[in-house]
């Protein structure tokens with residue numbers, strides 16, 4: 430090659446200009462807002478020296494002449510795309526560059542994202558979007574909107590085939606929020622990221638309400654109230670570490686199993702503490718996470734949606750080095766009752782685990798569904814059915830351990846045997862029945878209680894009898910609805926053996942286009 434020749438010089442000049450573009454971004458625009466640049470984020474995300482950029486030199490489509498024809502003609506058109514390795518496995522990325530026209534999405538920008546989405550799908554590798562964008566590029570009009578639609582279409586085609594992760598690291602406004610919403614997990618960085626369909630200005634105009642960006646669509650709002658974001662971290666570096674951690678539990682695609690990570694924990698570890706955590710008093714709360722952490726490989730619980738619908742706890746963990754998804758009621762919050770938000774949270778998690786071959790462990794202590802006008806009027810029937818549907822439709826190995834309460838519809842929903850549970854265990858403290866003792870006694874002995882001189886005493890006496898005769902695990906065990914009543918201390922070993930037995934589980938499903946989950 431003639432390295433003094435014109436073409437080689439042009440090649441070098443372009444490289445220099447491109448480097449300068451990145452340096453300007455660092456100095457002038459992003460760091461002053463407490464944000465990293467797109468290139469810095471990518472460097473943090475991938476294993477050292479593994480990232481390869483493509484289409485670095487693409488230029489924006491010029492929308493035409495006139496007042497709105499002036500756009501900045503920067504290399505890359507405001508988005509970096511490429512591939513690299515994360516934890517030694519291939520992943521694809523797009524990272525929007527806010528320093529180029531606010532990371533706005535024009536047609537070339539969109540075509541680049543669509544290209545990398547196509548590659549990720551074809552190669553069967555995770556697709557990660559680092560989003561920092563003012564949304565559809567106003568100057569490019571309908572071409573920008575079409576660009577978004579092409580991205581959404583690919584999000585849906587990839588759903589359940591490759592893990593898709595959206596990381597919001599700046600604005601995500603307007604229709605731009607819908608690509609993240611279609612992906613499997615949304616990460617946000619506190620204070621510097623926000624998501625909303627219509628911004629504070631529109632809210633003011635239409636509703637005459639004053640709200641800040643953070644109040645309307647900040648990270649904590651989406652983590653705690655809307656449930657849109659599953660993970661929030663205080664800075665960008667930790668947000669990216671969170672993405673890497675999540676990926677370590679997941680397979681690259683739906684045809685693979687999750688990676689095996691030896692955690693050095695003993696299979697047969699007996700945990701005597703487990704015998705004492707569930708209080709004798711059925712109305713006393715306890716923290717389900719204490720139980721989770723004693724059962725799984727030490728230190729491997731990675732909670733999802735930690736601050737949303739906290740009456741259900743979901744997350745990934747490892748058992749004998751293998752990824753599992755855990756779904757458990759949380760007696761510490763609202764007594765672990767199932768309501769609309771916890772049903773939807775649980776259902777979506779089950780769908781994800783099932784799509785990506787991650788076995789599901791259910792730890793159950795649930796008094797039932799939350800009663801009341803608010804829940805009924807807002808559709809607890811429809812939303813509760815999602816959880817039922819998701820459990821029933823899933824074919825990965827599924828194990829339930831009933832720790833304490835398992836009453837009514839909630840018994841059926843939480844992966845009961847007849848809903849498709851593969852192994853259903855119970856601790857001796859389990860209470861399995863159509864309803865709790867007080868409710869049952871009030872209905873069955875209404876007349877006796879009305880006629881009694883001391884109805885409270887009679888009620889208590891009957892409640893004790895009810896527990897002895899009906900609401901205990903032994904009746905269910907003897908009838909085969911429970912496979913075994915187990916010693917709590919031995920739960921880890923039992924689960925490891927059961928999941929091992931299920932390793933080659935295969936279920937054939939009837940041919941259909943798709944089911945009709947109650948949305």
Ligand code: HXC
Nearest residue numbers: 530531533562563564565566567568577600602603604605
């Ligand atoms: C073109 C844009 C842009 C956009 C920002 N910029 N958004 N250019 N199209 N959508 C440019 C600005 O003109 C500015 O250019 C630079 O990016 C930085 O923007 P600033 O406003 O200076 O930054 P900041 O103060 O941090 O405010 C960020 C922002 C604001 C809140 C995101 O820019 C904003 O409100 N943008 C519009 C958001 C929006 O409504 N987007 C359309 C949503 S509708 P200069 O040259 O001055 O540096 C949508 C439809 C999708 O997305 C439909 C899909 C179904």
